[in-house]
Amino acid sequence: MDRIAPPRVVISDGGSGFAKALAKRWPTSNHQRCLFHVFAQVRRYTTSAPKTVAGKALYELAKRLFKIQSIDDAYTWIDGLLAWREEFDDFLREMTVDENGNKRATHERLLKAEAGLLRLIRDDTLFTYLTFVDITVPTTNNRLEGGVNAQLRGMLRDHRxxxxxxRLKAVYWWCYEHSPRPLPVAEILKCMPTDKTIAATYRRIMRNNRVDNILPQWGDAIVWNEFHMSTEFPIYWD
Structure with missing residues (x-):
């Protein structure tokens, strides 16, 4: 990354740890959250066919994110989110007692969707693209998802x-070879991680993030697909 000049703005899908990595590596760069991923996060909580009036209203509000073209549009959208909360405040405050006698929010999924949007507004990463007048800033990272990530996934499928x-070394190599000014092969080999260092890093990450009684993590278990055998019970964990 040292060979890449800090960009004026970076568009991300909101993966955990990205903001900290950005602040450490490119502290002067602005951050724009991918609006499609923002919308998808809301949709995950409301579903695409909400059953409640509040859910339908929030889902429609999320869809309007793609139509915002100016700062005034952004302020109008934020006012709409605040108005949504005010209109459905009593509904959102409803509580449910579970089988253990504990109280929890009845509509916690809507509250989580709202909290995510408010956090992006507070972090000033939802409408960063509107602050640039001399360049056009993309509002999504679809170009990366379709142009790079899709090719990486295809390569890994072809070499299952x-x-x-x-697999990780193949990803490294592909990225090196498709960079604007790739290093000579001899130089790439010098900085290429070894099987040993990759395995050590992977073990450390899994050790720090492992949670008991969950589905296996990526590369964490034997999967029938890895044996290139057909089965009527396909598993897609890996």
Whole structure:
């Protein structure tokens, strides 16, 4: 990353840890959250066919994110979100007692969707693209998802028999080869991670993030698909 000049703005899908990494590596760069991923996050909580009036209203509000073209539009949208909360405040405050006698919010999914939007507004990463007048800033990272990530996924599908370490090295190599000014092969080999360092890093990450009694993590278990055998019970964990 040291060879890449800090960009004026970075568009991300909101993966955990990205904001900290951005602040550390490119502290002068602005951050724009991908609006499609913002919308998708709301949709995950409301579904695409909400059953409640409040859910339908929030879902429609999220869809209007794609139509915002100016700062005035952004302020109008934020006012709409605040008005949504005011209109459905009593509904959102409803509580449910579970089987253990504990109280929890009845409509916690809507509250989580609202909290996510408010956090983006507070962090000033929802409408960053509107603050630039001399350049056009994309509002989504679809170009990366379709142009780069899709090709990486396709490559890994074509080489499904590779070990975890070699899959990661294949990703490194592909990225090196498709960079604007790739290093010579001899130089790439010098900085390429080894199987040993990749395995050590992976073990450390899994050790720090493992949660008991959950589905296996990526590369964490034997999957029938890895044996290139057909089965009527396909599993897509890996």
């Amino acid at each position: 028999g590779l070990s975890l370490e070699r």
